[in-house]
Amino acid sequence: MPAPERLAEFEAAALPVLKDLYRTAAAQLRNETEAQDVVQEVYLHAWNSFERFEAGTNCRAWMFKILFHRIHHHRRKWYRLRLFQENEEFLEDQLVAPVEVADRLTDQDVLRALDTLPEEFREVVLLADVEEFTYREVSEMLSIPIGTVMSRLSRGRGRLRERLAETARRLGIGPEGAAA
Amino acid sequence: MNPICEKARQLLDSYLSNELQVETLHEMNEHLRGCAECRNELAWRRQSRSLLAETVRAMAPPPGYETRIQASLRGRTVRPVRWWPYALVAVAAMVAVGWLTLSQYRSARLAVDALLAWGRTDHVQCARAYAREGTPVAADMREQVGAEYASLVDAVTRESARYVVREGHRCKFQGREFVHFILERDGRLTSIVMTKKRGEGETFPKSALLAAMKADRIPVYSAGDGEMHIAGAEMARHLVFVVSETSQNESLRLMAALIPSFRAVER
Numbered sequence: 320m321p322a323p324e325r326l327a328e329f330e331a332a333a334l335p336v337l338k339d340l341y342r343t344a345a346a347q348l349r350n351e352t353e354a355q356d357v358v359q360e361v362y363l364h365a366w367n368s369f370e371r372f373e374a375g376t377n378c379r380a381w382m383f384k385i386l387f388h389r390i391h392h393h394r395r396k397w398y399r400l401r402l403f404q405e406n407e408e409f410l411e412d413q414l415v416a417p418v419e420v421a422d423r424l425t426d427q428d429v430l431r432a433l434d435t436l437p438e439e440f441r442e443v444v445l446l447a448d449v450e451e452f453t454y455r456e457v458s459e460m461l462s463i464p465i466g467t468v469m470s471r472l473s474r475g476r477g478r479l480r481e482r483l484a485e486t487a488r489r490l491g492i493g494p495e496g497a498a499a
Numbered sequence: 500m501n502p503i504c505e506k507a508r509q510l511l512d513s514y515l516s517n518e519l520q521v522e523t524l525h526e527m528n529e530h531l532r533g534c535a536e537c538r539n540e541l542a543w544r545r546q547s548r549s550l551l552a553e554t555v556r557a558m559a560p561p562p563g564y565e566t567r568i569q570a571s572l573r574g575r576t577v578r579p580v581r582w583w584p585y586a587l588v589a590v591a592a593m594v595a596v597g598w599l600t601l602s603q604y605r606s607a608r609l610a611v612d613a614l615l616a617w618g619r620t621d622h623v624q625c626a627r628a629y630a631r632e633g634t635p636v637a638a639d640m641r642e643q644v645g646a647e648y649a650s651l652v653d654a655v656t657r658e659s660a661r662y663v664v665r666e667g668h669r670c671k672f673q674g675r676e677f678v679h680f681i682l683e684r685d686g687r688l689t690s691i692v693m694t695k696k697r698g699e700g701e702t703f704p705k706s707a708l709l710a711a712m713k714a715d716r717i718p719v720y721s722a723g724d725g726e727m728h729i730a731g732a733e734m735a736r737h738l739v740f741v742v743s744e745t746s747q748n749e750s751l752r753l754m755a756a757l758i759p760s761f762r763a764v765e766r
Contacts, residue, residue, distance in 0.1 A: 329572075334568070334569075337568065338560060341558070341560040342556060342558040342559070345558045355560065355561070359571055362571070362572060363572065426554045426557065429550055429551055429554040430554060433551065445555065448516075448548050448551055449551060454516075476548070480547050
């Protein structure tokens with residue numbers, strides 16, 4: 320464990336990303352209490368290994384890497400089988416109307432759609448499209464090849480769009496025939 | 500869908516993420532200029548992506564969460580000793596003599612740690628926060644600690660072969676008064692602490708299993724982590740502590756060396 324006087328230094332580097340870590344954990348785990356516990360674990364782990372953190376490198380990416388280690392560990396511990404309903408509905412492949420869906424879908428619609436993604440797709444989508452890490456950073460964070468990141472992203476984004484489009488169509492708000 | 504659009508759709512997400520090579524980016528721009536369907540698809544993908552980002556970014560931790568994290572980090576920094584090594588010793592002893600149950604052991608251990616925490620508190624709140632440079636003269640320290648504890652000054656000064664004596668004073672935390680000596684060696688601080696017991700309830704649980712050793716027939720209890728090693732003992736009217744940043748052995752050695760002096764204060 321680093322010397323206590325480094326705690327202020329650690330907090331200055333690590334606490335600014337607390338909200339980012341929390342929202343990613345909450346979205347990935349889909350449980351706020353679990354997210355709070357996991358993020359707290361992340362900070363304790365990060366503090367314990369702060370001596371190994373190289374000053375000047377990307378603290379945010381380092382914290383996210385620890386987050387996903389903890390999430391995977393947590394998942395192994397508390398694995399719950401999620402029902403994943405594969406929707407075979409074929410979506411028309413032509414777009415005939417302007418898309419104005421975003422304002423009409425609620426946060427719950429979006430989170431429900433996200434929830435249907437398998438975890439390995441959800442994590443890359445969150446890291447790339449919400450936290451805006453590059454493919455390479457995601458690859459390093461999750462210790463998977465960059466090609467795997469890209470294929471998971473492509474499939475994850477596609478499935479997410481399918482779900483959103485289904486919801487939109489059910490509500491009668493388009494996107495008319497948006498492709499996944 | 501024609502093959503060109505099909506290829507474009509495969510690259511649209513990378514286009515949105517600005518992850519395309521320059522040449523491909525140029526081709527994509529060319530295609531989008533002439534293809535309304537792909538432009539619509541691009542708009543939908545951009546919209547669904549920003550919808551996701553906005554939704555997830557709105558998920559905020561509960562109020563007070565950052566404070567909780569900070570508290571847990573501080574708790575970790577000065578946490579008391581892990582109980583499990585002691586529990587293992589206890590289980591081994593139970594097997595041998597069938598004495599304490601594990602739950603009895605754990606609650607007794609917690610009671611020991613709670614008392615030892617007073618020594619740690621004074622060390623963290625006073626020695627670490629306010630230790631000064633320089634060495635006070637013995638006469639000043641005697642005056643600071645008061646006549647009742649003046650004899651301790653000589654005992655502490657006897658340690659000056661090993662330590663630089665930094666302070667000798669009275670301090671007060673959480674409504675409790677401490678006689679406190681601060682020593683330093685190689686940048687590491689050691690506190691010697693004496694405080695009056697608060698009634699009969701404030702007593703170490705009586706079990707030979709819990710004590711780290713006996714000095715002058717008085718059980719000495721111990722706790723610590725990688726940074727602080729606390730030795731504590733109970734006198735007739737006082738609790739006494741040595742908090743060392745060096746090692747458990749050193750905290751116990753110092754306690755053993757000082758017990759006759761603590762005893763002398765009570766005579």
